[in-house]
Amino acid sequence: MTAVEPRWRTSTxxxxxxGNCVEVADNxxxxxxxxxxxxxxxxxxxxxxxxxxxxxxxxxxx
Numbered sequence: 001m002t003a004v005e006p007r008w009r010t011s012t013x014x015x016x017x018x019g020n021c022v023e024v025a026d027n028x029x030x031x032x033x034x035x036x037x038x039x040x041x042x043x044x045x046x047x048x049x050x051x052x053x054x055x056x057x058x059x060x061x062x
Contacts, residue, residue, distance in 0.1 A: 006033055008040075026052070 006025030021037035025044075032052040035044040047055065 004028055008033075008035070010037060 004027065007027040008023040008025045011022045011024065023035050023037045023040075025033040025035075026049075030049065032047040032049060033044040034047065036042060
């Protein structure tokens, strides 16, 4: 069995100013990881896919 490395992407809402940015890795089976792009070696939050979808839906501008 081969471990899958997280494929991190920067949030589309982060902009180009280098401010408050998050990165998301959602290529893992059953897990979504979220980390601070300014502290890539720091901790990551872990969400289940459904919880992440609910968070994104609630945070989306209306």
